[in-house]
Amino acid sequence: MPKKTVEDIDVAGKRVLLRVDLNVPMDKKGVISDDTRIRACLPTIRYLIDNRARIILCSHLGRPDGRVIEELRLAPVASRLSELLGKPVEALRECIGLAVEATVAKLQDGDVALLENLRFYPEEEANALNFAKALSRLADVYVNDAFGASHRAHASVVGVAKYIPAVSGFLMRKELEALSGTLENPQRPFVAMIGGAKVGGKLAVLENIIHKVDALLIGGGMAATFIKSMGYGIGASMVEDDKLDYVRQLTEKAKSLGVKLLLPQDSVVAEKLEAGSTIRTVPITEIPDGWIMADIGPRTTERFSQELKKCKTVVWNGPVGVFEIPQFAEGTHRLAKVLAHLKATTVIGGGSTTEAVVEMGLANRMSHVSTGGGASLAFLEGKLLPGVAVLQDK
Numbered sequence: 222m223p224k225k226t227v228e229d230i231d232v233a234g235k236r237v238l239l240r241v242d243l244n245v246p247m248d249k250k251g252v253i254s255d256d257t258r259i260r261a262c263l264p265t266i267r268y269l270i271d272n273r274a275r276i277i278l279c280s281h282l283g284r285p286d287g288r289v290i291e292e293l294r295l296a297p298v299a300s301r302l303s304e305l306l307g308k309p310v311e312a313l314r315e316c317i318g319l320a321v322e323a324t325v326a327k328l329q330d331g332d333v334a335l336l337e338n339l340r341f342y343p344e345e346e347a348n349a350l351n352f353a354k355a356l357s358r359l360a361d362v363y364v365n366d367a368f369g370a371s372h373r374a375h376a377s378v379v380g381v382a383k384y385i386p387a388v389s390g391f392l393m394r395k396e397l398e399a400l401s402g403t404l405e406n407p408q409r410p411f412v413a414m415i416g417g418a419k420v421g422g423k424l425a426v427l428e429n430i431i432h433k434v435d436a437l438l439i440g441g442g443m444a445a446t447f448i449k450s451m452g453y454g455i456g457a458s459m460v461e462d463d464k465l466d467y468v469r470q471l472t473e474k475a476k477s478l479g480v481k482l483l484l485p486q487d488s489v490v491a492e493k494l495e496a497g498s499t500i501r502t503v504p505i506t507e508i509p510d511g512w513i514m515a516d517i518g519p520r521t522t523e524r525f526s527q528e529l530k531k532c533k534t535v536v537w538n539g540p541v542g543v544f545e546i547p548q549f550a551e552g553t554h555r556l557a558k559v560l561a562h563l564k565a566t567t568v569i570g571g572g573s574t575t576e577a578v579v580e581m582g583l584a585n586r587m588s589h590v591s592t593g594g595g596a597s598l599a600f601l602e603g604k605l606l607p608g609v610a611v612l613q614d615k
């Protein structure tokens with residue numbers, strides 16, 4: 222069921238508590254290395270400004286665990302946001318209380334203020350009702366545009382919706398439309414390419430997605446467990462022995478569902494997972510003892526590319542190699558380029574896959590690049606996100 226958005230409610234002259242995910246990479250001096258998430262919130266903020274709302278933004282930054290950590294204050298984010306909006310954004314030093322209420326009371330139509338890092342308060346992650354209530358007292362309505370945080374049942378994501386009407390922002394709408402549209406109603410052939418270090422973290426995704434796709438391409442460290450399950454040696458690659466049975470069952474399931482399951486045929490293996498290590502390219506049936514699978518090999522890249530070129534819809538979650546180290550980034554880079562040139566719906570499922578695509582400057586060549594890491598994973602697992610569940614239906 223689609224959710225109401227800011228367009229479905231009257232915001233003129235109203236105080237709007239807008240939850241956003243401004244959890245951006247920032248160093249100790251407050252220098253932001255990637256402002257994608259800040260930019261992603263601009264359409265909703267601009268809409269609210271244009272429609273004369275009084276905007277109270279709130280977000281978490283990092284994981285301060287309920288304590289004030291000076292380097293995790295949101296002031297640098299407010300400055301960046303202010304530059305992008307071309308108007309002042311007042312950064313508050315707290316989230317709740319009389320001083321905050323007084324500042325909020327002075328906001329004029331179209332003004333923007335940003336509360337302090339929500340996770341300075343232990344009540345945020347505990348979803349404590351008193352904290353949610355105190356936040357809700359600041360506003361007349363609540364708007365959730367923080368797709369990236371909506372898998373967290375926290376006070377600012379779930380709790381506040383108990384007290385004031387709750388609707389979605391435009392980023393939230395875009396993410397939900399792209400992800401659910403793709404999963405529920407894909408143009409076929411539909412391929413999922415799943416990578417990442419551990420199969421353990423992707424079990425629920427594989428379980429859900431295998432019922433939806435025509436082909437499943439497996440890369441990344443997690444491929445080692447599949448390869449071992451077939452009886453081959455995997456050298457010193459990390460393997461999850463407790464997942465071997467699961468992986469065998471999944472392979473069987475793919476067969477019975479008629480889903481094509483493609484595993485790596487060759488691998489770039491390294492003596493160590495670090496820059497400058499000696500590397501070799503070998504068939505996966507001949508991984509030498511003591512070596513670690515670090516990337517898919519060229520034959521695999523070619524085979525995956527062929528499959529991708531046939532499809533009309535792709536979901537990609539998880540790099541196919543240790544792409545943070547340039548020597549092991551070839552497979553991920555080449556496949557990202559293939560996707561960028563496809564005439565197909567291409568959905569990048571967040572986290573490090575988004576990082577890789579943004580870093581390569583290919584984000585605008587994809588149909589959708591999710592701003593959520595854990596949130597998009599939960600979505601691919603078929604879960605209803607708690608922060609979405611509490612929003613009003615259209």
Ligand code: 3PG
Pocket residue numbers: 242244283284369370373593594595596
């Ligand atoms: C993210 O970066 O994935 C979101 O901002 C959520 O952050 P969290 O994983 O610390 O809850």
Ligand code: MG
Pocket residue numbers: 594595
């Ligand atoms: Mg995270």
